[in-house]
Amino acid sequence: MVARIHVVTDSGSDLPVELRERLGIHVVPLTVQFGDEIFKDGVDITAAEFYARLQQETRMPSTCQPSPADFVEVYERIAQPGDTILSIHLSSKMSGTYQSAVLAGSMIDPQIKVEAVDSKSASLGIGVTALIAAQGVQAGKGVAEILQDVQSVIDSLQVYFVVDTLEYLQRNGRIGLASAFVGTLLSIKPVLTLVDGQVAPFEKIRGKAKALKRLRELGAEFRERHPDKRLRAAVSHADNHGEAAALAAMLPDILDLDTEVVVGEIGPTIGVHAGPGTVAVFLYSV
Amino acid sequence: MDVINGLAFKNMLLAAARHLEQQKDKVNALNVFPVPDGDTGTNMSLTLNAAIKELEQAENAEVRRLASLLTRGSLMGARGNSGVILSQFFRGFSDGLAHVEESITGEDLANALAVASQTTYRAVMKPVEGTMLTVARVAAEYAAQASAEGAGAVEVLQAALEGARAALADTPNILPVLKQAGVVDAGGQGLVCIFEGFFTGLTASPEELEELLAKAAQPTPAAAAPKVEQEVSVNRYCTEFIILGSGIDAVAVRRELEPKGDSLLVVADDDVVKVHIHTDHPGQVLEFCGQFGELTEIAIDNMRLQNQEFASHEETHHLDYSVGNNVINFPNSAVYAEPKPLGVVAVVPGEGLAEIFKSLGVDYVVAGGQTMNPSTEDLVKAVESVNAEAVIILPNNKNVIFSAQQARELTEKPVAVVPTRSVPQGIAALMYYVAEDSLEENLAAMEEGMREVKTGEVTYAVRSTVAGDLQIEERDIIGLAEGKIAVVGPTPTVVARDLLRKMVDEESSVISIYYGADLDETAAQELNELVRAEFPDCEVEIYRGGQPLYYYIVSVE
Numbered sequence: 001m002v003a004r005i006h007v008v009t010d011s012g013s014d015l016p017v018e019l020r021e022r023l024g025i026h027v028v029p030l031t032v033q034f035g036d037e038i039f040k041d042g043v044d045i046t047a048a049e050f051y052a053r054l055q056q057e058t059r060m061p062s063t064c065q066p067s068p069a070d071f072v073e074v075y076e077r078i079a080q081p082g083d084t085i086l087s088i089h090l091s092s093k094m095s096g097t098y099q100s101a102v103l104a105g106s107m108i109d110p111q112i113k114v115e116a117v118d119s120k121s122a123s124l125g126i127g128v129t130a131l132i133a134a135q136g137v138q139a140g141k142g143v144a145e146i147l148q149d150v151q152s153v154i155d156s157l158q159v160y161f162v163v164d165t166l167e168y169l170q171r172n173g174r175i176g177l178a179s180a181f182v183g184t185l186l187s188i189k190p191v192l193t194l195v196d197g198q199v200a201p202f203e204k205i206r207g208k209a210k211a212l213k214r215l216r217e218l219g220a221e222f223r224e225r226h227p228d229k230r231l232r233a234a235v236s237h238a239d240n241h242g243e244a245a246a247l248a249a250m251l252p253d254i255l256d257l258d259t260e261v262v263v264g265e266i267g268p269t270i271g272v273h274a275g276p277g278t279v280a281v282f283l284y285s286v
Numbered sequence: 287m288d289v290i291n292g293l294a295f296k297n298m299l300l301a302a303a304r305h306l307e308q309q310k311d312k313v314n315a316l317n318v319f320p321v322p323d324g325d326t327g328t329n330m331s332l333t334l335n336a337a338i339k340e341l342e343q344a345e346n347a348e349v350r351r352l353a354s355l356l357t358r359g360s361l362m363g364a365r366g367n368s369g370v371i372l373s374q375f376f377r378g379f380s381d382g383l384a385h386v387e388e389s390i391t392g393e394d395l396a397n398a399l400a401v402a403s404q405t406t407y408r409a410v411m412k413p414v415e416g417t418m419l420t421v422a423r424v425a426a427e428y429a430a431q432a433s434a435e436g437a438g439a440v441e442v443l444q445a446a447l448e449g450a451r452a453a454l455a456d457t458p459n460i461l462p463v464l465k466q467a468g469v470v471d472a473g474g475q476g477l478v479c480i481f482e483g484f485f486t487g488l489t490a491s492p493e494e495l496e497e498l499l500a501k502a503a504q505p506t507p508a509a510a511a512p513k514v515e516q517e518v519s520v521n522r523y524c525t526e527f528i529i530l531g532s533g534i535d536a537v538a539v540r541r542e543l544e545p546k547g548d549s550l551l552v553v554a555d556d557d558v559v560k561v562h563i564h565t566d567h568p569g570q571v572l573e574f575c576g577q578f579g580e581l582t583e584i585a586i587d588n589m590r591l592q593n594q595e596f597a598s599h600e601e602t603h604h605l606d607y608s609v610g611n612n613v614i615n616f617p618n619s620a621v622y623a624e625p626k627p628l629g630v631v632a633v634v635p636g637e638g639l640a641e642i643f644k645s646l647g648v649d650y651v652v653a654g655g656q657t658m659n660p661s662t663e664d665l666v667k668a669v670e671s672v673n674a675e676a677v678i679i680l681p682n683n684k685n686v687i688f689s690a691q692q693a694r695e696l697t698e699k700p701v702a703v704v705p706t707r708s709v710p711q712g713i714a715a716l717m718y719y720v721a722e723d724s725l726e727e728n729l730a731a732m733e734e735g736m737r738e739v740k741t742g743e744v745t746y747a748v749r750s751t752v753a754g755d756l757q758i759e760e761r762d763i764i765g766l767a768e769g770k771i772a773v774v775g776p777t778p779t780v781v782a783r784d785l786l787r788k789m790v791d792e793e794s795s796v797i798s799i800y801y802g803a804d805l806d807e808t809a810a811q812e813l814n815e816l817v818r819a820e821f822p823d824c825e826v827e828i829y830r831g832g833q834p835l836y837y838y839i840v841s842v843e
Contacts, residue, residue, distance in 0.1 A: 180721070183645055184642075184645045184646050185641055185645040185646075185829070186642055186645070186713065186798070186829070187827050203717070203718075205717065206714075206796045207796035207825050208795075208825065209795035209796075210843070
């Protein structure tokens, strides 16, 4: 039997179901908790249900990484001895998910090779990395070559996102260096970024419209910095399809793209931390 | 009198200060703009009073010594643009006298006035004729003419006074805005008053002089002397400690401690919460916080007994806390950090605005603005109090920019002035402030940022006037867009709405309204609803600014 390569990610990757099914990407869910109620992201609760629930709740939900056993279960189900699993996950600075995957890799049949990858990103930042890997598999590339592609996506990836409020990042302890933006008495729409796998402040902007305009400008600046590269882009949103779709529609021109912009909904895993209304743009070169 | 000796020179300066003080309301009334901030006379008088303060005490009446005291005092005391120009006038005047051995001759005086005039021209980037500059220049020209004809010192001064008066009378012919308002230039009038005082000081009989100088300086209204705002704590014990424990609810800690004192700061990291509070009951505070975990590094100072030490404590540490009384989540607790590379001083009218500026990262707020222009010295002190290697100043008023630039020259620290002309510009500039970046990077980004907003102000007319095709009666409510009268109307609410109609366009996305000390929240809410209904495409935000005289300050971006 021919050795195969499998791509696994986690529910923080926010890839549209249709896309990941077409590419055969497996998703291991994190859990989201409202008090004592525990839901597996995408299994027991949909994004729509989650945001509806969030509106009614006074308690702040929390998330929990999959256990190594959860990974072992998936790995052993999908792979045969001799296969390789590329397991691409949430930034290790933000979640223990990657750590669980690494541990799981050492717990299964040693004939199944697990390459755990720290995407140093979140949401479609993980999603597009997994996407590149799965496209490599479809194209018949070898593991080493795919890992190289994956690394170049991770290296070139720029993430900018706008949250409606910093409250969610702050209350869940994922605010990182952007804490410098907290405590202002004025309403500010912060533009944030990820630096070295952590949330970092980028700019303070007054008003959502201006913040979204800034995301477009940042797209243009990314193009200017990479004049000769083939660029790709993705947009994800937390219960904010309108603004995300409008942004995604403008990116092909701004970035001079030859592929479609992937648009994904931010699910509970990331939604807990970013909060409803968030719009994120992911820019990278291939 | 052919020459002016040290004593006569001193009398001349003191007489000028007294005379200007008596005339300052007359000068204030010449303000072209009918808005309640016509304080050219007040600013010039306060500047001159500061200049002569040390000189008044000086035992040694040597001309050169008096001149150098005059320079230092006026530079530090300069308030408002007119005050800054006046201080530059005195600086030049003193420089011109630097070589005088004993007494000032007519020629010395003419030279000094020429240097004074040149210095004022150099001090402004774009000299405008028909102002104080012209008055100083023509006075110097008349003085030079008299001196060339061999006149003595008093005659030279008399000529200068004539020149000053002639130039002043001509200012409306040079500047149409003056003619339209039916006034002469206020700064020019102030300078004429100073020349008049000089002349009186030299020529009055000893009795007259005594009478003039004995008129004790009217105590300057307290409001005119801006205070550097500092938290004055009524509570006795400065209490600081650390709570060690996991999952401490910093919000709860803060909520419980709030009623127990002031200057509260709760800084939370994962397993560490640092608490700072001024309280009369440190025991209760410690007892309460002990529930949450182990207490360590406890320090309690009695601030009343250690007043001196406390003052320095406030200056060195306290300013770092001015992120406001918010619970902030700082991984590495930068709030308690050592001296920082960069800090910000802002001039802000109103305590609501002061809180907003502090929450945006300003280290030191100098109270002041439209009616109370802080002196250069106030700004120098503020810059030096900030525990940072370099400091950015946000003047937030067109009449403070100049003093801020002068403050930059008078302090050792590297200082950059972002020339914000209004409160909204100051806030817009702060959006681009990045404490970790260099002074130069911040200056460039903030200067660009400040241009992203349009400023509107709503106040009342202090006198009747015509502005363009608007007929304005005294006490009418007027709305200014970017400093120009755009709207007149019966109530602040209506004027603010009409003003916004002129300011908002299809590019606009955020309207911020800061309501003043003379309005309550109900009035502000009324405007808020009106504006939301009128501009559904904009985000509308309303905050209490607490500024005097200006019912509303609005920004559109």
